[in-house]
Amino acid sequence: MNGDGVLLETDAASGIATITLNRPKALNALDMAMADGLRATTRHVAGDATVRAVVIQGAGEHFMAGGDIKAFHETLDAPAAERRALLERLIGEVHEAVTSIRTMEKPVIASVRGAVAGFGFSLMSACDLAIAADSSYFTLAYRHIGTSPDGGSTYALPRLVGAKQAMEIALLGERFNAARALELGLVNRVVPAAELAAATQALALELANGPTIALGRTKLLINESLNRKLAEQLQAEQDSFAACAMTQDFARGVRGFVAKQKPRFLGN
Numbered sequence: 004m005n006g007d008g009v010l011l012e013t014d015a016a017s018g019i020a021t022i023t024l025n026r027p028k029a030l031n032a033l034d035m036a037m038a039d040g041l042r043a044t045t046r047h048v049a050g051d052a053t054v055r056a057v058v059i060q061g062a063g064e065h066f067m068a069g070g071d072i073k074a075f076h077e078t079l080d081a082p083a084a085e086r087r088a089l090l091e092r093l094i095g096e097v098h099e100a101v102t103s104i105r106t107m108e109k110p111v112i113a114s115v116r117g118a119v120a121g122f123g124f125s126l127m128s129a130c131d132l133a134i135a136a137d138s139s140y141f142t143l144a145y146r147h148i149g150t151s152p153d154g155g156s157t158y159a160l161p162r163l164v165g166a167k168q169a170m171e172i173a174l175l176g177e178r179f180n181a182a183r184a185l186e187l188g189l190v191n192r193v194v195p196a197a198e199l200a201a202a203t204q205a206l207a208l209e210l211a212n213g214p215t216i217a218l219g220r221t222k223l224l225i226n227e228s229l230n231r232k233l234a235e236q237l238q239a240e241q242d243s244f245a246a247c248a249m250t251q252d253f254a255r256g257v258r259g260f261v262a263k264q265k266p267r268f269l270g271n
Contacts, residue, residue: 018270066115224236251271
């Protein structure tokens with residue numbers, strides 16, 4: 004399932020799906036074709052039972068530099084209603100992708116290098132884990148073109164870094180480096196740029212080789228926890244544990260623990 008702007012590669016042997024933002028000459032800036040492709044590919048991997056972990060990366064030297072400002076410029080002379088409809092469609096497409104990333108019951112890793120700006124920042128924030136090259140740089144950037152953020156960043160940021168830091172990132176739009184992103188908790192790991200691909204693959208394999216159902220349920224428990232009362236979360240944990248205990252991977256894990264052997268999880 005490859006289209007203009009986005010590539011999807013699924014490795015049946017490992018269970019890893021890799022989504023590549025593929026406009027490297029434009030620093031992978033988001034246009035309508037990429038938005039359509041991102042929506043379609045995230046929906047596809049969410050429903051593919053053979054996929055046990057997902058990587059989102061950018062082609063070339065950058066993850067994503069945000070929206071395609073040149074395309075925005077070309078719409079400025081269009082009637083207001085037409086321009087608004089176009090932008091709402093673009094944002095609606097990527098919001099469907101963000102929803103798929105947040106709700107699919109399998110881990111999603113953002114593997115970032117170079118520019119992580121605008122919607123690229125939002126997209127990274129929607130992923131479950133993020134690994135960054137030490138050469139990466141980050142800015143939410145929307146204020147610089149006179150608009151407010153999209154892509155779920157105003158949802159994710161307060162949860163990741165707290166309200167005050169979220170305000171600073173969004174209201175000032177300052178650029179910061181990978182070390183600062185790690186300090187803030189926006190990324191999980193920072194590695195030398197030359198090692199990013201290998202480090203991403205190792206992390207994806209660790210997740211893909213895990214108990215997929217349990218990892219997916221753990222992801223949903225964490226994502227939904229801030230919207231629940233304690234009693235509701237405890238009940239959700241009880242229900243989830245009991246459901247996981249009915250899986251074959253649970254039996255493999257228990258038998259492996261008793262036998263003092265590493266279990267081989269198969270994702271069922």
